[in-house]
Amino acid sequence: MKKNWLLRIVFGIAGVLIVAVIAVLIWQKGYYGNRWYGNTTINGVDVSKQTLAESKQKLIEAHQDYSLTIKAREDGILTINGSDIDYKFDIGSQFDDLFATQHGSMSFFGKKREYTMDYDVDYDAKKVAKIASESALMTGDGYKIKKPVNAHVKYSAEKKQYECIAEKLGNKLKKKVFIQAIEDTLQKAQTEMDLTDEKAFPDVYKAPKITSEDEELQTALSACNNAAIRFIKWNMGEGVTEQITPEEISKWITYKNGKIKYDQTAISDWIEAFCLKYKTVGKTRTIKDHNGKNVKIYGGDYGWQMDYEKTLSQALKALKKPIDASLTEAYINDASTDNQEALTIKCKVEYLNTAFQKDYNNFAVDWDTQNYTEISLADQMVYVFRNGKVAYSCKTISGRPVEGRSTPTGAYFIKEHNTHRVLKGENYETPVDSWVRITWSGTGFHAAPWQSWSSWTKDYYKVRGSHGCLNLEPSVAKKIYDMVKYREAVFIH
Incomplete structure (x- = not known):
């Protein structure tokens, strides 16, 4: 008995609900027979519960002063006014078809219905293309256009290794795609266009070729x-x-x-x-001369060179x-x-x-400051230093001070010793004794018995000077030959 009683209650409630649903559906059919269902939008315009005539009027009014605002990356904005492109709007036949389609199916309360459709619109496509092409979004006038940057690897000094740098999208538009997207939006009479929505406009911007996922x-x-x-x-x-x-x-x-x-x-x-x-x-070097004075020496070939x-x-x-x-x-x-x-x-x-020493506090002090040779062209004298003092000095006759014969100045080093050598020039060939090379170009010490040493003065070289060598008396040439050492510094000034 109890079970039958419960079944009667359940069937009774179900019957009431069925009657209620049928009643609601009948009411809905009657109320919405000539109205759009609730929560209905067409191209973003809310037409909920409006009659067909009311919704048409609302759409027409919404597009009387039509303008399209385009939002771009990097805060870019472009507004196209309908009057600038000869924009004309009409609802079109799709509207009635859409209404019939909606009412040909069951409707449930609370369900959202978002429709998109093409209106019957007309505009000057050339004017649209011109406005788009000349806009700041395309030209960069007052709007900085950034090209897309590929994802790449870059060295990090902080991390002491390379790391992946993500791609940058940039904001450079594809002109043809951009214009076509505007026309598609105009066709739907939409008033806003958000180019930053990558789902809606996936191809309007130039994209990096390499992404972080590659x-x-x-x-x-x-x-x-x-x-x-x-x-x-x-x-x-x-x-x-x-x-x-x-x-x-x-x-x-x-x-x-x-x-x-x-x-x-x-x-x-x-x-x-x-x-x-x-x-x-x-490098410029400063030496102590035979008088104990500081003398600057410029040029030459002495020193370190990698x-x-x-x-x-x-x-x-x-x-x-x-x-x-x-x-x-x-x-x-x-x-x-x-x-x-x-x-x-x-x-x-x-x-x-190479040179004698390395002094990284003063690169020019690379020679043996206690043992070197000084040649004073002004005095026409040779001074050999040992342990920081003049150990030997003698007269010399340097090159005649004319082009191609003067003795070069600077810091050099002793390059070779030959007891006998034949010196050859453009118009001479002379055998000499006690040859000590100072420069690779041919300057050196050697005996010069042909010189009139009894007539020597410090100006004698001006008329009887050599071809650049340092002539020595035969009696002292061997002494110089023995005293000056291979690779030792020679300063000529």
């Missing part, structure tokens, strides 16, 4: 790290070292088409600056040396001294010319 980016990251993370080191002596670091190398390499490319010019410039930094040849070609070859070889990727990875994870040492390529300093 696998090639990870390949480039590994390749660049392996190429750049290395240390190329030279021991300059006196506790001084020079090295090429990953940060420097990162400026010289690019990754393209699966390969690392090197900027040969930049590398050459670095090596040139490196060699010049330690070059003392040609071999640029060999040093450049060392650097290029070290840059391209294969390095185990595990060593690179270890340094990326922990930039410790030990891991850096494992990535260090040591190079021997190659010199074209």
